[in-house]
Amino acid sequence: MAWYYGTFACGHEGRTNIIGPIKDREWKAERAFAKTCSDCYKKLSEELREQENKEAAERAKEMNLPELAGTEKQVAWANTIRQKLIEAFDDTIEKMNDEDSYKARLIKRRIGVSIDEVIKIREFIIRNRSQAKYYIDNRYNTIEEYIEAELQKISAVIDEEDRLVEEAKAENTVYPENRITDAVVEIIVQTDKISIVFEKNEEFRSIVKSLGYKWDDRWVKKITETTGTAEERAAELGNKLLNAGFPICIFDENIRERAVNGTYKPECKRWIYHRKDTNYLAINWTDRSDIYEKARSLPGSKWDNPSVLVRVEHFEEIEDFASLYGFKFTKAAQNLIEQQKERLEKAVVVKPTKSKEHDRKDGLSDILQSSDDVLPDLIEED
Secondary structure (H helix, E strand, C coil): CCCEEEEEECEEEEEEEECCCCHHHHHHHHHHHHCCCHHHHHHHHHHHHHHHHHHHHHHHHHHCCCEECCCCHHHHHHHHHHHHHHHHHHHHHHHHHHCCHHHHHHHHHCCCCHHHHHHHHHHHHHCCCCCCHHHHHCCCHHHHHHHHHHHHHHHHHHHHHHHHHHHHHCEEEECCCCCCCCCCEEEECCCCCCEECCCCCHHHHHHHHHHHCCCCCCCCCCCCCCCCHHHHHHHHHHHHHCCCCEEEEEEECCHHHHHHCCCCCCCCEEEEHHHHHHHCCEEEECCCCCHHHHHHCCCCEEEEEEEHHHCCCCHHHHHHHHHCCCEEEEECCCHHHHHHHHHHHHCCCCCCCCCCCCCCCCHHHHHHHHHHCCHHHHHHCC
16 A cells, blocks of 8 residues: 545645555546545535535424424434435335336335335324434335334324224214215315315216316315305305215314305305406306306406406496496405506596687678679779
């Protein structure tokens, strides 16, 4: 072996110990000095690790993950390990979801559990493994090793959780007298959306589509300014399904009772919007009514699918139209109208004076009629 001295890529002077055949030592030395020195490499590695730990901590907050217990350095490191573990679980679940993939079948055989069990193990680890030491000690484990280690420990917990979930569902489920199935529609109510969990059924599908639900891994309806509250829409959905013979499960007792009693405000399907970046009000309706000709009778109206557009200057006619045919205004539309009213209040109003127009006289006729004498200028001289 021999020591070679030189300048590293980072600009620092130093030396490197080269071993092996003499003929290879020169190019090995060149390759060594093409890298950063050991001090710079260590510093860069620490900076990258700190950045990685910081991003993992921010991601943990975004995902609302439980805080880890341990020293400051242990927690920082374990957050990164946990994040990578979650990503590895998600990647495995995504691959297992592809039923036609050979790799998916291979993973299932290798892991030896169903995709539902993998999901439950993932959630169990996230919720219950809150010691930083757990992730640090198991950082080299594969997904299969995590599953094998945790499966027996959590199987009893999972069974108990499943039992409690089923009991809770049973307590919050109502069956219509005319039920057409024993399968229960679970209606999940959140502030910004309503989700539905149910098996494939054409009659059910027809009902939820008619109420504006769209498929996104499950049937979902987003709650917006024009839909009404999530509570109103969940009660409406539950009532429609009960009347069609479907049992429903809603965990909110008040919403469940309103669904049974049919006490909800029907969703308004007629709205007037502000067409963004214009002075137009857009008249929309989704109730399949024949309102087109009536909307087109408004002054200056024009069709721009799916709306009839009318300039805000005609807001008085539009307000009368809305009152007559049951339309509501969005906040943006109301603001546009208020702005127009303010402009009118500030506008300069004048009362113009009408100009008097005088009849023009035929001067020659007056002259000719004033005397029978020949005008001197018209007398011809001999």
